[in-house]
Amino acid sequence: MNDDPRPIGVFDSGIGGLTTVRELFQCLPGESVVYFGDTARLPWGNKSKDTVTRFSVEIASFLVRQHVKCVVVACNTASSHALDALRERFDVPVIGVIEPAARAAIAASPRGRIGVVGTLATVGSRAYADAITRLAPTAQVQQQACPLFVPLVEEGWLDHPVTRAVAEEYLAELRQARLESLILGCTHYPMLAPLLADLMGPGVTLIDSGAEAARATAQLLAERGQLAPSGAGARAPHHHFFLSDEPRRRSFATVAQSFLGRPLPHVTVVDQTDLPWFERSHHAPPLTGDRP
Ligand code: DGL
Secondary structure, three states, X not given: OOOOOOOEEEEEOOOOOHHHHHHHHHHOOOXXXXXXXXXXXXXXXXXXXHHHHHHHHHHHHHHHHOOOOEEEEOOXXXXXXXXXXXXXXXXXXXXXXXXXXXXXXXXXXXXXXXXEEEOHHHHHHOHHHHHHHHHOOOOEEEEEEOOOHHHHHHOOOOOOHHHHHXXXXXXXXXXXXXXXXXXXXXXXXXXXXXXXXXXXXXXXXXXXXXXXXXXXXXXHHHXXXXXXXXXXXXXXXXXXXXXXXXXXXXXXXXXXXXXXXXOOOOEEEOOXXXXXXXXXXXXXXXXXXXXX
């Protein structure tokens, strides 16, 4: 029976996770979504495990306070570093992007030749490589960090000669590796899928980690009987988007719209005093010593 009208919580370091929300809207059109993008502290892709874990726990507590029925960790960097900490700490199911994408890549790679692209933190964690070899011990995984992709996508340079030149540089070795699939291990990379498909060639299946996580969420909620009520009398879904800061960028609305595939609905820029981490930093002892 489907009888859980509570929203699905989704978080990301910023607005890139809207690519996952777009996939959730496709898979689960009857579900409400509460999204949190930590635009005040982005990017996370070059931060340490401890910092990414702390940010993730803080945001998941915010979402749990919004009475979500599960938490989808859209951010690949957070999924790589913080999943265990989140699962230990919270009672609601926590769905990351790593395992669903690893399974899809294995299914698409009969000879086990799999590539992974992601942020420096995601690639450095080896979370994808470890998940793949745990599930398919003979698989061969080749990874490549592509740190310039995030700012290029945020700039809206999806089909731009500079982005193509950067991608050619990053993908040079992967293009020689006779891969069968390539995991797009970052929220922003699905926006570059046409370019990456062109460079990798038709023999390489691109795996969208957000789309796989959305499918895993649909399956989990169905198994637990926790889908939203449907049919006559069911309430229309209601979505809420929170950001921790309002990006001061000319193309923000356009980029957000292209991530989500539709105009971004009303966004609440959270009052910093309402955030769980504000209290902590607000009451932190003043800096001592002879700093100016
Ligand atoms: N959302 C991040 C990820 O998927 C990319 C952006 C960032 O570095 O914060 O890894």
